[in-house]
Amino acid sequence: MITELAHWLVNTGDLLYGWALALTPDERTARRLLQRWLQSVRSDPPAVWRDDDLLARLYQVAGASFADQPLRRLPAPPGAPLLGPLRALPLDQRVAVLAYSLPGVDQGRLAAILGIPSDSAMTTLVQAMQALAPALGHTLPSEESSRECSLIRQALIDPTQHLRIFETIRRHLTACTPCRQFEREWQAVSRALMSAIRHYRNTTALPDSVRAQLLKTAQTPQHRLARLLPLLQLVALISIVAVLVLPGLIRNPFTVVTTSAAEPALSAAALIERALAHGGIPEPEGPPVWQARYQTLWYFNNRTIAPLFAEIWHDRDNPARHRLQLRHVEGGAPYEFQLGDGSRRFYYALDGAYAPTLYGDLPVRANPNEPELVMSVLTPEQQEAAYRARLTTGPWAIVPAYLRQASTAPDLRLLGQQRIGERLASIVSFRGISPLDLPAESAESVLVLMAISEQDGHVLSITELVGPPGGTQTSRVVWRLVAFNWLVTGEQIRDAFTFERAWNGRAETEGLAIQPIADPAWPLVRENNVIDVGATNLQRLPETFVLPAAIPAGIERELLVRFRGSTINGVLYTGDGRRLILTYDRLPGLDTTIPVEVIGPWRVRIEPVRGQRYRVAIETNNSRRNAGVRLALDASGFTIDELRTLIGSLQRIDRLDVITRQSRSGQSR
16 A cells, blocks of 8 residues: 555645645645545555545545635635636535546546535536636526426536437437537536646646655555665655556556566567557467457547447457457447458447447438447458458557557657566557547647567557646556456357357347448448449539549548438548548538638538547538538548648539549449
8 A cells, every 4th residue: 555655646746736725725734635635545545546536535534624614715826827716616516626627537436526426416516617617708508498408418517428318419409509508618618627727737736845745654654664764765766667557447466577677678669560560469379269358448529438348359260250349348238349250241230429430420320329230241351351440440549559659759668567467568658649639730749658568569558648747647548458368168159259149239130131341341331332433423413512633642442422312421531541531411510619711612610539530511601501512521640731631622523524533433442
């Protein structure tokens, strides 16, 4: 416990001090609160060292130690103007605001920190935000138009609920003006508040003298002061490496091996090169059939994040036989499911909550909690291609994306080694852009710490540290190996690769016909969804159908697709690390604060989206409503300048010259 406590103080002491300043009237009282918090944690250490648990303990100590007297609170310092209005709130509301600023917090976590029922926790948070909104230049409306408004607004605040009733929210917001206004104001208040809190944390450092005193107390068991003082400097040094590698989700026992005791055989660059050869997930030595489970995260939109298990079953002797699925860590049906039996049958299912990540705004038949299921016949080569393609999308792409960044990072370093279970991992660090974050032009860099098995290049964990070097940094683990197993009995193998045994979703195969798919990389695109450009009379298409004047650079394939109706619904462009999806006669639901810009003949709104994507709404620049082009564009792998150039080149299909159309016909099948 002593080492864990020292680790936490070394790496997140500034964050803890910021919390204490918000919960007390002045710096002196904040320091007293930290001492009492330290005494509480030492006498009754938490089972898991997470921000949630330590904030909850700070709240408990503050409530028991200091009377909540708003009139005694002093003005905020000039560098943190938000601190004044925050201190004016009741203690439970201040804690609710601090908790809401933690990454990925939801209703359940908020309730656990406050120690009250979920509904009461949400009420406390809303009251706090309503009180703080005027100080941030906003007002949260209280008007409601129906009984459903209360449920919708609670879901707008809570990421987990938002994900579960996404379609209900979308339909309600279409008809309810007060709730649209509430969503717009809530998002504006949240962004302003989170920005102010981040600035406050990054500029409010725990004084060195206080940190030293807390560390001294933390590392000194009663009656053993003389014996442990010489270890203080060593523990602090080790903690800087050890805690940065596996904070947050990982709290298993570990051992740090210094480089002087066991010099790594590979350099950082050689280690990355070894991992890149297989994308960080190697084919392990041993029995041919194996299964691995990784814990990860994914943003379904800019507001909704979910912790996921990414699970893989694979047969090394028959690379076509595989099963991949993404599901919530709390259980339930998969968001994505893919199974190839290695010889003939292939199954794929996609839930509507995850569908926009892969298919943008195309009208696929998947809805939240109502997945679209495809059953097809593929050759072993096609099944293996589908397996490889799936490992380049969504959360599966986190590891290879970071490995590619590491391979060219000028600050790539080897920090040392660490034992994770029975594996000895080398720890490398570099600064990069998170694959979970906004595109590079809109994102802040993070410090990346990767634990890689030296033996086979297996990426065991990836931790991101967000914040300026030398300042307060918040950590999150975005990838870690949770379990690994060999499948050796016939029953185990049948359970893994038999659809009827593996699938637990709502969609049924009974009565489902075999559906030939056009491309293993796009399992929801059947052959009858693809439009042959050469056989289509493009001159007869309405003027609302537009395409880029030329195939974008880096694009290897163009597919014109029809999912519903009798004409084109959209276009898929795919290439190595690039994807572009056009959807006709539809505008995406973007943040209402995104400004309009004019690019050529188009009115355009471009929203950076988490997951390194852009979503774009494009309309004809005229005063007639519901006239002309209405186009949704979803892009990844493009810079915003490339995107603007591409948008400026959009032309009606019938105006593209004959040579261009013929060349596209060759790339469309």
